[in-house]
Amino acid sequence: MPPSARGHRGVRRVDGVRADWRRRPIVLVGLMGSGKTTVGKRLAAKLRWPFVDADAEIEVAAQMPISEIFARFGESHFRDGERRVIGRLMEGGHKIIATGGGAFVDAETRALILNEGTAIWLDAAIETLAARVSKRNHRPLLIGKDPKQVLGELMELRAPCYRQAPIHIISADGPHEETVNAILHALIGRDSKAV
Numbered sequence: 001m002p003p004s005a006r007g008h009r010g011v012r013r014v015d016g017v018r019a020d021w022r023r024r025p026i027v028l029v030g031l032m033g034s035g036k037t038t039v040g041k042r043l044a045a046k047l048r049w050p051f052v053d054a055d056a057e058i059e060v061a062a063q064m065p066i067s068e069i070f071a072r073f074g075e076s077h078f079r080d081g082e083r084r085v086i087g088r089l090m091e092g093g094h095k096i097i098a099t100g101g102g103a104f105v106d107a108e109t110r111a112l113i114l115n116e117g118t119a120i121w122l123d124a125a126i127e128t129l130a131a132r133v134s135k136r137n138h139r140p141l142l143i144g145k146d147p148k149q150v151l152g153e154l155m156e157l158r159a160p161c162y163r164q165a166p167i168h169i170i171s172a173d174g175p176h177e178e179t180v181n182a183i184l185h186a187l188i189g190r191d192s193k194a195v
């Protein structure tokens with residue numbers, strides 16, 4: 001990577017962020033535990049943009065928790081709902097969208113996000129992700145499994161998709177604000193105090 005493409009705190013800026021990014025949804029993608037939901041909320045607050053979590057919207061649409069959708073109808077049914085919900089959320093201009101970790105793997109959803117939004121890959125070491133997801137047990141893909149192993153396998157499968165996002169941010173341990181600032185730095189190339 002040329003030195004000019006490297007920002008501060010693990011920010012990697014690749015070309016592909018459009019000049020009119022402020023009129024488009026910012027879409028956070030990445031594995032479970034990378035911070036899409038919690039960092040996304042804080043990013044939205046800082047930009048004073050609306051925030052939506054695709055998983056929460058799917059739960060509202062289905063009138064049941066994601067774990068129950070998986071248990072009763074299976075993953076492919078969940079993915080169909082996820083594709084529809086994200087399709088709807090992508091309409092209507094600027095907002096922060098936290099996706100679920102598998103959403104960007106779907107070719108149709110990925111193309112829509114890459115064409116219409118600004119995709120940001122939130123990334124962290126498998127050990128970090130595993131420690132974070134172990135705090136709660138609501139993620140159906142991890143129930144009864146070794147999170148490190150599952151996350152390692154998913155990273156291998158999904159990284160080629162996540163890598164297509166024009167911005168790649170390391171969601172490092174420490175205050176969420178640091179990750180928010182790294183995102184803002186990648187977007188606007190200056191300190192978030194100027195936002």
Ligand SMILES: Nc1ncnc2c1ncn2[C@@H]1O[C@H](COP(=O)(O)OP(=O)(O)O)[C@@H](O)[C@H]1O
Nearest residue numbers: 032033034035036037038132171172174176179
């Ligand atoms: N950048 C970060 N720094 C510190 N803790 C984080 C960070 N990102 C996420 N976490 C913590 O990890 C856990 C999972 O975060 P979450 O936002 O739900 O991830 P995701 O939506 O990507 O699965 C939460 O406890 C959250 O507070």
Ligand SMILES: O=C(O)C1=C[C@@H](OP(=O)(O)O)[C@@H](O)[C@H](O)C1
Nearest residue numbers: 031032033055100101102139140
């Ligand atoms: O990685 C995945 O396939 C999933 C991630 C979850 O969201 P988070 O990434 O927000 O945990 C949720 O959509 C579902 O449990 C499936």
Ligand SMILES: [Mg+2]
Nearest residue numbers: 036037098099
């Ligand atoms: Mg989430």
